Amino acid sequence: MTSDRPWLRFYGKVPCSIAYPEITLYEAIASTAGGVPDAIAWEFFDTTSSYRDFLAEIDRFANALAALGLGRGERFLISMPTSPQGIIAFYAANKLGAVPAMIHPFSTGPEIEQFLNASGARMVLTMDAFYPSFAAVAPSLPIEHLILARIPDYLSAQKRFGFWLTKGRTIRKVPSDPRVHWWANLMRDRYEAVQRALASADDPAAILFSGGTTGTPKAIVLSNRNFITESLQLAAWADIKEGDSIIAILPIFHGFGLGGCVNTFLMAGAKSILVPVFNAKNVAKLIRKKCPSVLAGPPTFFDALTKERSFRKSDLSCLRLTACGADTLPHPLRERFDTLLRNRGSNAAIIEGYGLTESVTAIMASPMNENRKGSIGIPFPDMLAKICKPDTTEEVAPHEEGEICISGPAVMLGYLNDPAATAETLKVHADGRTWLHTGDLGTMDEDGFSYFRMRLKRMIKCSGFNVYPTQVEAVLYQHPSVAQACVVGVPDPVSGELVKAYIVLKDVSRENADTERALKEHCHKQLIKWSCPREIEFRRDLPKTRIGKIDYKALVGEHIASHG
Numbered sequence: 001m002t003s004d005r006p007w008l009r010f011y012g013k014v015p016c017s018i019a020y021p022e023i024t025l026y027e028a029i030a031s032t033a034g035g036v037p038d039a040i041a042w043e044f045f046d047t048t049s050s051y052r053d054f055l056a057e058i059d060r061f062a063n064a065l066a067a068l069g070l071g072r073g074e075r076f077l078i079s080m081p082t083s084p085q086g087i088i089a090f091y092a093a094n095k096l097g098a099v100p101a102m103i104h105p106f107s108t109g110p111e112i113e114q115f116l117n118a119s120g121a122r123m124v125l126t127m128d129a130f131y132p133s134f135a136a137v138a139p140s141l142p143i144e145h146l147i148l149a150r151i152p153d154y155l156s157a158q159k160r161f162g163f164w165l166t167k168g169r170t171i172r173k174v175p176s177d178p179r180v181h182w183w184a185n186l187m188r189d190r191y192e193a194v195q196r197a198l199a200s201a202d203d204p205a206a207i208l209f210s211g212g213t214t215g216t217p218k219a220i221v222l223s224n225r226n227f228i229t230e231s232l233q234l235a236a237w238a239d240i241k242e243g244d245s246i247i248a249i250l251p252i253f254h255g256f257g258l259g260g261c262v263n264t265f266l267m268a269g270a271k272s273i274l275v276p277v278f279n280a281k282n283v284a285k286l287i288r289k290k291c292p293s294v295l296a297g298p299p300t301f302f303d304a305l306t307k308e309r310s311f312r313k314s315d316l317s318c319l320r321l322t323a324c325g326a327d328t329l330p331h332p333l334r335e336r337f338d339t340l341l342r343n344r345g346s347n348a349a350i351i352e353g354y355g356l357t358e359s360v361t362a363i364m365a366s367p368m369n370e371n372r373k374g375s376i377g378i379p380f381p382d383m384l385a386k387i388c389k390p391d392t393t394e395e396v397a398p399h400e401e402g403e404i405c406i407s408g409p410a411v412m413l414g415y416l417n418d419p420a421a422t423a424e425t426l427k428v429h430a431d432g433r434t435w436l437h438t439g440d441l442g443t444m445d446e447d448g449f450s451y452f453r454m455r456l457k458r459m460i461k462c463s464g465f466n467v468y469p470t471q472v473e474a475v476l477y478q479h480p481s482v483a484q485a486c487v488v489g490v491p492d493p494v495s496g497e498l499v500k501a502y503i504v505l506k507d508v509s510r511e512n513a514d515t516e517r518a519l520k521e522h523c524h525k526q527l528i529k530w531s532c533p534r535e536i537e538f539r540r541d542l543p544k545t546r547i548g549k550i551d552y553k554a555l556v557g558e559h560i561a562s563h564g
Contacts, residue, residue: 007378007448026095036269062092063191072097075121081276085149097197101207102253149183201225219416229409230360231264233380242269246294255361280304284311291318298326317345359410383408460489501533511538
């Protein structure tokens with residue numbers, strides 16, 4: 001067995017395989033509620049809900065949705081921050097056999113139209129503050145029902161008043177609109193009780209959209225099985241169970257937030273502390289007050305926390321697990337955060353994982369007993385990984401570079417209404433299995449530990465040579481002056497592309513030619529000449545995508561716009 005999966009000997013207490021129930025997501029939550037009805041499912045600004053009450057809210061909203069005409073197979077657009085309404089609606093739609101399409105609540109009008117047209121949804125849930133964006137759009141299928149929620153729907157009287165004082169009174173009044181239904185009214189009114197739709201584990205459970213802020217996002221169709229298997233794998237890996245809690249700061253339109261920080265914990269009978277907007281000071285306060293056992297986020301999340309003075313002084317002994325994903329974790333940041341954990345009473349250390357929305361979220365991570373430098377870990381139970389020669393199904397030898405391919409029950413059903421893109425990404429190999437070609441470049445050692453290099457599309461071609469931005473960034477991060485770095489390829493008439501580095505310094509007073517020269521010399525000592533930055537631009541901050549990754553595409557766009 002270990003000859004095909006050499007990583008199994010590093011599993012420790014993690015099972016090599018898991019028995020997955022043939023159920024839907026709604027049934028999974030109902031099962032948890034039946035087992036631990038009095039446990040707290042979620043918390044939101046000090047408001048809590050037991051699993052018994054959570055299930056009752058799901059059923060109540062499912063009744064309301066059914067009364068509005070939502071049924072099996074239909075699409076329901078959810079444009080919500082990480083909030084009770086967002087997760088209640090997600091599972092309520094699942095009960096009806098409908099398919100929620102999850103999008104960013106700050107989506108622009110053109111983006112909303114694009115998402116509505118892609119999904120075919122005619123019913124929407126969003127916040128009152130975002131009503132103008134939805135009222136102005138004209139998708140090919142008109143919006144028939146626009147359900148509006150308010151942040152105060154689940155706040156105490158005192159916090160409702162505080163919200164009105166700080167933000168609520170700035171929200172424009174919603175005009176008369178026959179399409180509008182208010183969340184509070186729908187949850188208060190009585191509707192005919194509906195039974196669970198006769199859906200299966202293999203039926204679609206959600207549509208999530210691929211990331212990035214430019215280009216056309218793909219609509220990724222994920223099944224009940226995808227979510228349930230990924231959550232059970234992650235729970236087994238990290239030993240998530242009743243009594244655990246997580247600061248759920250990641251957005252629910254993203255697989256990491258919805259699958260990893262919400263569904264995994266709810267299936268385990270644990271608690272998700274829902275946080276709609278990230279603020280390092282507020283998260284530090286939450287950790288002190290709520291004592292979560294798990295913290296998860298992208299590298300920028302951990303970087304912001306290490307810079308927050310109140311966090312650096314906090315008692316972190318409650319944290320038994322900290323997990324980083326969604327982007328490459330610079331080694332200096334890992335060391336800085338791990339040192340902070342140790343100094344503030346925690347035995348945890350950041351574990352790095354790897355995944356993508358096409359598999360819900362993480363499908364591999366560092367084992368708890370072995371953390372190899374630079375590795376994104378080994379596959380979860382029942383997941384397989386291998387490295388293939390790009391554009392082929394041919395597996396390469398250990399340590400040889402190629403495309404990361406994964407297979408297993410967490411892999412998506414496909415891209416919505418895009419059979420060509422699905423066929424390009426999901427390929428049947430000689431072993432008869434369907435493999436997801438990730439578009440990511442990496443290697444695997446003899447023990448089955450994988451090492452991420454970069455997105456294939458991000459590779460820079462300089463004078464015919466391949467340049468790997470993450471390799472250059474890793475070298476830059478070794479310099480004591482560098483706080484953040486992003487390396488991109490920009491157009492050049494002579495070399496095709498030249499290597500440009502955007503740098504945020506720890507001490508902004510050192511933004512000068514001497515520092516630029518020192519950074520270039522530092523790179524020349526460790527990198528081949530065509531990998532060294534030809535240009536360095538100092539910035540006070542770097543643009544981020546909506547899930548907190550450094551947005552390298554935006555930097556390339558800025559360069560092109562400024563250079564004609």
